[in-house]
Amino acid sequence: MHIDKCKWYNDAESPVLFMIDDLANTWVDTNNNGQVDWGEDWGYFRDEDRSSFRFLQERLLVHFPDVKVTFFVPVGVRVGMMDRPLFKQVSLPINADEASKDFFQSIHHHPRFEIAYHGTTHGKVGSRATDFIQEWELFRSVEEAVERIGEGIAIYEDAIGERPQGGKYCGYMSNEHSDESINQAGFTWWCRYWNRGSEHGDPISGLDKNPLTNYDVKRFASQGVIDIPSTLDGGLLRGVYQADMSVKGIAKRLLRKPIVRWKLREIDYLLEHRLVISIQEHIAPARDDGQRQSPNIFDDCTSLVGIFHYLEDKKVWYCTGTELANYVNVRDHVQVVLLEEDRFIFDHDTKYTGQEITLKFEEVQPCRILLPNLHAIDVVAGVVTVPVLQGEYTILKGGV
Numbered sequence: 290m291h292i293d294k295c296k297w298y299n300d301a302e303s304p305v306l307f308m309i310d311d312l313a314n315t316w317v318d319t320n321n322n323g324q325v326d327w328g329e330d331w332g333y334f335r336d337e338d339r340s341s342f343r344f345l346q347e348r349l350l351v352h353f354p355d356v357k358v359t360f361f362v363p364v365g366v367r368v369g370m371m372d373r374p375l376f377k378q379v380s381l382p383i384n385a386d387e388a389s390k391d392f393f394q395s396i397h398h399h400p401r402f403e404i405a406y407h408g409t410t411h412g413k414v415g416s417r418a419t420d421f422i423q424e425w426e427l428f429r430s431v432e433e434a435v436e437r438i439g440e441g442i443a444i445y446e447d448a449i450g451e452r453p454q455g456g457k458y459c460g461y462m463s464n465e466h467s468d469e470s471i472n473q474a475g476f477t478w479w480c481r482y483w484n485r486g487s488e489h490g491d492p493i494s495g496l497d498k499n500p501l502t503n504y505d506v507k508r509f510a511s512q513g514v515i516d517i518p519s520t521l522d523g524g525l526l527r528g529v530y531q532a533d534m535s536v537k538g539i540a541k542r543l544l545r546k547p548i549v550r551w552k553l554r555e556i557d558y559l560l561e562h563r564l565v566i567s568i569q570e571h572i573a574p575a576r577d578d579g580q581r582q583s584p585n586i587f588d589d590c591t592s593l594v595g596i597f598h599y600l601e602d603k604k605v606w607y608c609t610g611t612e613l614a615n616y617v618n619v620r621d622h623v624q625v626v627l628l629e630e631d632r633f634i635f636d637h638d639t640k641y642t643g644q645e646i647t648l649k650f651e652e653v654q655p656c657r658i659l660l661p662n663l664h665a666i667d668v669v670a671g672v673v674t675v676p677v678l679q680g681e682y683t684i685l686k687g688g689v
């Protein structure tokens with residue numbers, strides 16, 4: 290008898306994360322008409338008419354009920370792109386008032402969503418957009434970075450009622466103090482790089498050039514913080530769709546086009562090698578320098594419909610950043626100890642008690658597992674997901 294721990298929950302080929310950057314208490318009034326128009330809002334208008342959150346829900350998420358979103362939120366006054374902007378930007382901390390707190394907290398508490406940490410201001414503006422310095426590049430010591438993160442976490446806690454579990458470097462930019470600041474601040478997981486850019490030598494992509502490790506989770510620093518890679522541009526299929534083609538039937542037909550098939554090979558590679566599929570977007574296109582923020586859910590709506598439609602018949606696990614990190618920690622730190630042919634226990638720290646782990650039986654395929662609490666769970670095609678509990682598990686081979 291041999292029992293393996295599955296790489297991903299429910300023995301999925303890949304975890305799928307939909308990551309949306311820069312949801313914030315911010316609005317750019319790009320036509321100076323004093324009211325919100327599509328694409329101007331970064332979260333300031335919450336879920337009101339023509340808000341970006343409403344667009345996300347109604348144009349995308351309603352069609353794909355399994356998809357989960359991890360939002361990366363600058364918690365303070367998010368700055369604009371330059372010191373003399375072309376358009377008026379309104380920006381407040383996420384805890385500025387009760388309505389804002391309620392909005393961000395209700396998102397985080399929804400089972401489909403997570404609010405992750407993305408700095409306080411996002412960085413510092415210069416005279417041109419290209420002079421922008423990203424938040425983690427600004428810190429001259431670990432202490433300075435940790436202090437600033439502490440201020441940000443206080444805002445997050447005030448709005449959301451708990452500490453953030455993970456986050457992402459603003460603009461994927463960091464310096465020699467950054468990783469240690471994430472370690473000391475106690476984050477479980479973090480997104481350090483735009484990993485896909487390593488193919489093109491982008492400086493924000495880290496040094497790993499081996500796709501088999503570069504597109505997988507890694508660990509860093511003394512606490513073994515889990516590094517979740519950023520592996521897919523949500524605009525993968527941008528340009529190959531006509532406007533207004535967000536209907537699934539049309540997506541289905543277009544997925545057969547050769548150019549689309551060729552682009553989808555990026556996803557096929559990740560699935561085939563059981564790597565992380567993390568789809569990257571921004572919540573809105575509007576910027577106070579008049580440029581369009583790319584990628585964004587407005588310009589990529591049809592591309593995202595195509596991607597999620599393509600994934601519909603694949604064996605994937607839709608999860609948030611924290612759900613992925615929790616599974617990886619259980620998988621890496623809990624050991625299966627076979628006692629006899631038909632019994633096993635988990636050797637584990639009690640902090641993992643109650644979390645789920647997926648097991649695979651290699652030679653014999655039992656029909657059910659009897660838990661220590663005497664609940665029985667069916668084994669399907671040699672695979673079973675069970676909670677980690679104290680006590681003995683019994684492997685039932687017959688139709689007991």
Ligand SMILES: [Zn+2]
Pocket residue numbers: 310311407411459460
């Ligand atoms: Zn950002």
